[in-house]
Amino acid sequence: MPTENIIEITYLLATALFILSLKWLSTPATARRGVFAGEIGMLLAVAGTLLYHGIVEYKWIVIALVLGTIIGIPLGEVAMTAVPQRTALSHAFGALCVTLVGTAEFYLRAPNVPPFMMAVLSMEVILGSLTFTGSLMAAGKLQEILPQRPITYKGQNFVNLGLLGVAIAVAGVLVAHPEKMQLFPAIVGIPLVFGVMMIIPIGGADMPTVISLLNSYAGLSAAAMGFVLQSKLLIIAGALDGASGFILSVNMSKAMNRSFTNVLFGAFGQEQAGAAAGAKETRSVRSASPEEAAGILAAANKVVVVPGYGMAVAQAQHKVRELYDALTKRGIDVKFGIHPVAGRMPGHMNVLLAEADIPYDKLLDMDEINGEFPQTDVALVIGANDVTNPAARSDPSSPIYGMPILDVDKARTVMVIKRSMGAGFAGIENPLYYLDKTLMLFGDAKNFVGAIVRELAGGHE
């Protein structure tokens, strides 16, 4: 069959282009070529599929492709601050596609479904439907449509794992007896509920881990769909996506000092529950005005800025760029130290700072920057808290003990821009604020940085 061969060749080329696409993404210099390779691969695969002689009707396919494009364009145009929720939403769409195809495949084939086929089909729809509702919940929390506060109750893990257990048990029955078609809705419905329950206990700071994990689930469900449809291309694309999500999940859980099993079972978000009950701090802090802060920064040779989610919330990244420009113009070396879990998804801070035109070679990750703090004159913390908490290094009783942090306390002077003395997301006291070398700059990040920039511009020394 010549057309069949043509289709297979387009799939083969698409597979190669997908792998090259991810390979080229490794550095900013070649990354855009990677996107281009991915686009060509996708175009080839879709065009090849449309040649398939088994397709008898094109009307709905064309309508759906057009409609999908119309929905996709605005999703590609969202503001950079909205990228985490957009990503969660696209995990939901991917999972929806996989779940719907799996469901249709079951009803087209039942009751003659061989055991292995039924097993992968079950995996496809279970992973797909829990990723669908889980991602919608995550997107809702990130968009602040849903309350961001984690909701926990006693026996939550028991209920959640129980739900998943029931779904897997039903899938087991279906593998043995695929003719029991009335059971099928359960392996779609129960995971849909599980997806919601899984995200309920998740707070904002856990989102980087959750999004990575959902990414991995979406990939695995697509790979399972590849097994069902016996499509090598789909198995490979799903495996690549699954591997990517898995690597990011492991990175995130390491950066938050959570065990990976803890993360896998969606049991995160719980450890902090009791953390707020710390002893009340009575020590005093030193605060400073924008004038004083500007004076100290102007006298420095080397400044490291540590941004956190608070910077994104205050939309301060463009003011931070102005500060970067003002300091660089004076010959001061300015770098940015970025913790892996800063922001709401992996790499979030880098994208926001890149959007503000800060050169990417000034954005250093935790391992790269930590050795530089002892030679740093000023560490300027903007909207970050727990990732700078030295208690993670020194206080075994701290709930975040062992979490890798940015060693800002090793800099000569630490300045922290913060709204008030309120504790971070985990409700943990940060001893950093009470050090003699620390100056607290109380105020809105955007306004405060703006005031420092004005001082630097006005008071030429």
Added chain:
Amino acid sequence: MKLDLLTSLYVFMLAAFIGFEVIRRVSPLLHTPLMSLTNALDAIAVVGAIILAGEYHEHGALLAKILGTIAIVAATSNIVGGFLITDRMLRMFKASGPKKP
């Protein structure tokens, strides 16, 4: 072209290994674009949805058509949106050097 189970498992395993090796090398700087790009690539599931919606089915044709069509819409929006936003993000990453005024 039909695959047997064992071949499928081999394909999956090899692809997973390649995935780990390739993605491990992606700089943490680009982890957000990485996620949006893999998301777009993952939407290759659209090929399954196209065949489902377009193929002739003796029974269950309506179900296949409805679910397949919705699935194509969902996957296509990921393809278009995913590639667009990834490229937009990557365009913003500039090295220092010739500074604009």
